[in-house]
Every structure is written in C-alpha cells, then in structure tokens.
Amino acid sequence: MASSTTSTVYIHVIEDVISKVRDEFINNGGPGETVLNELQGIWEMKMMQAGVISGLTERSSGQKQPTLGGPITPVHDLNVPYEGNEEYETPTADMLFPPTPLQTPVPTPLAGAADGSMYNIPTGSSDYPTPVNDSGGNTDVKGGRPSPYMQSPSPWSNQRTPLSVDVNVAYVEGRDEVDRGTSHQPLTQDFFMMSSGKRKREDFAKQYPNGGYNIPQQDGAGDSTSEVAKAEGSNGSYFLGRCDSATTAKSKILAHLARSSSKIPQLDGPIPDPYDDMLSTPNIYNYQGVVNEDYNVVNTPAPNDLQAATPAPVAQNDIGHDDDDEPLNEDDDDDDLDDVDQGEELNTQHLVLAQFDKVTRTKSRWKCTLKDGIMHISNKDILFNKAMGDFNF
C-alpha cells in the first residue's frame, strides 16, 4: 500500500520532473542548481500545505532556508514596472495636471504614447499604463483610488458622466446606457471622445488623465462605431416600422447594441486580468499562449469554456429586432448552476481530471471509460488507472 499511495506518486513525479529539468538549469547558461533546489523546495512546501504529500519535512525545510535567504538576485524587478519609467513618470504627472488645462492635450501624446508602447498592452488602451504612472502624483478625482481604476475602468467611466456637460442631451442619455452596459471596455472611451469632439475638449482633457493622448488615437475608432450605431439605428427603425418618436429611443438602444457588438473583437483579450497584466510581466511570461501554440494538442478546457460562453450572449444581441418583440431567452440556462460552476472553479469544487477511452450514450444513459485520472473530491486527492462511469442524463 505504501508504494501506491497518492503521496508517494506525487513525490515520485516531483523528483522525476526535477531530475529531468536539471540539465536545462545547469547547462546552457541556466539559472543553476540553487534555483532548481529552490523550485523543488517551494513546490514541495506548497504541496504539504495543501495536505497532499507527507514525509518530506527534513529535506524541504533543510533546503529552503539557505536558498531563500541566500543568492536570490532578481534580474529585473517586474512587480513594480513603473519604477523603470522614471524618465516618464514625473513629466507625465506634471504634464497631465498642469495649472492650465488647455496645455494638457499637447504634451501628453508624447508621454502617453511612450507609456503605451513600453507596456505592450495589446488593447492599445492608454487606461492601463497611465494609472500606474500616475498613482504617485495623481491628484485627479479618479486617481484618488488607483486600484479600482486599474482593475476595471467601469467605476472610472461611470464617474465621468456626472462630470460631463449636458450640451447634447441625446448623447448623454445614450452614454449613460453605454456606461452601465459595457463595463471594462476600452472602446467606451471612443464614444466619450466622439461626443467630446462635438463638445468641449478641454473638459475631457481635464477629466481624463490621458485625455489629450486619447483624442488623436481614438477618434477613428469612435467614428466608425458611432457610424455603426447610427446605421443600426436607422435600420432598426426601418425594420420595426416604428414612428419617428420612437426612433431616438431605438437608436439609443441600438447604439448600445452596436457598442456591445463592437465588443466582440476585444472580449477575448486580456480584459479579465488587467491588473495582473500590468504588475506582473506583461506579454513576457505569456506561457499559456506559447505552450498552447507549440506543445499542446488539447488545451485545458477552462479557457475554452470562457471563450465559448462570451460570443453566445453577444450574438443574441446582434439580432436587433429581437429586442422588443421576442424574449432574449436569457434565462434558458440554469443560471444558478452555471454561476456556481464558474465561481467554485478549482478549490471547493470536486474535480476529476482524466483521459477518456470511450464515451457512449443510449437514450439517456451515458457510459464512459476513463483512464489515468486525478480526482480531487472531499478535499482529498485520489488517483486512478481506470474508471467506469455510468450516468443518467
């Protein structure tokens, strides 16, 4: 029994992995044996904290202490990236919040563009790099709370509406819907800047830390999407045959939908973790993407689940004429179960990871043969070589 317990197998796996990567660490200019031992030590420590292995106290603790305290020389401190931008930080803060707001748009494109390129943020939005730069010297209202600002622009973008001047009432109303409907979308700025192009630019420059930077870059995108909004507005009114009094309402709703549809290209971007993208290594340690391209035949399905889920509700929104006449069927899925599923993804949920040999179904009876699996149920890890499943749908 001792030879086949879960703990034994895990220990064997750890040792196997470490021994097989030892060459990579030592030869060819790798980090060295010390780093390798540190990796093993931390790995084993985490496993013991998780309670899945036992009997390693001597080795891991003995190795941990010298290595952790000793020659860990960080090559590059990636946790605080903006410290490397000292040449840009001060001028950015000064230029973004000068005493005269009229001067703001002029110098910021230089600093903002440089900041955007330095961070390699794929969305191209200047939202994310700027708050990091300005967290030190940001005296603006939004800068007063940098963490919600960085994590999602929705509180920030929601905050903008009370500050805006109501020159064009229809646009303000439409933008309110946009704010509520589209959270953490950099494209919402496009619409703000679009409407700002018709209003006072100085107000926007003051409200945006990077307002001046936004104006030249995002007008183009804003133009196209607002044209789409208008086109859909006219199509929608034609489609439904409504009278003109309802056209404005329709165009607002469809403008919202157009913005939702314009979300499609960006929905699968690094939206979920803008904070992590900034403060950890952006685009350098993108190992998920690299491995998926080069090594993996089958990806872990969790990212597929998320990506498969997002196009579906957006695709429903694209059918504009369903809005008023037919229900959107939003509640067809079992929402409770799905939310719980995504919320308890890894730790609390019981999980079985395995390979399948065969999956068959007869009427509502499903049978499957699995092999080489790890089960995590009731907070325990159980391994199996073969499993037979018999489910009733």
Place this chain on the structure above:
Amino acid sequence: MATFELYRRSTIGMCLTETLDEMVSNGTLSPELAIEVLVQFDKSMTEALESQVKSKVTIAGHLHTYRFCDNVWTFILQGASFKSEDFVQNVDRVKIVACDSKLLSQ
C-alpha cells in the same frame, strides 16, 4: 511531442504553477524555462499515472451537463458516488474533464 496540460489543474499542478509564477515574477527564473518545466511536468505526470497507479474506480450519478469541445469531454454530475475497493465517496456535484487518450499516442 504533444502533452496534455490537463493535469496542471490538479493540486500538484497548481502548486507547481504557483511556484513557477512566483519565481518568474521575481526574476529568478526565465519564462521559457518555466514553460519547459511545465511541459516536463505534463509528461512526468502522465507517465506516472500510467505506470504507478493501479486502482480502479466506478463513478455513478445524474448527468447534469455534458460538453464535448476541442476533443475534450466535460461532464457535471450531481449526486455522484465514487466507488473503489478501498472507499466510497459521495458528492453533491463534481466536474469531470477528460481529454482524448488517443491524441497522445498519435
């Protein structure tokens, strides 16, 4: 050689991923090397499960959700019971993720 990244979601895989994340974040380790370690983990884990584990389990329950996408089956069971010669476990809800075993041997 292709590997299943499936096992990285297990406890041991998550511990390794977290460890590597920390080490890359503080610059001790390069991202490329971290990826190599993860790939080696995939291989070692798969091989260990084939060779070192000998137990057999029976799973029964009500199938709430089934999904087959990208050659991966995902089942969500309710009221499931796991039986082996050593133990019996009952859980309210379990997710089963299974990759196609034939893909590795191609």
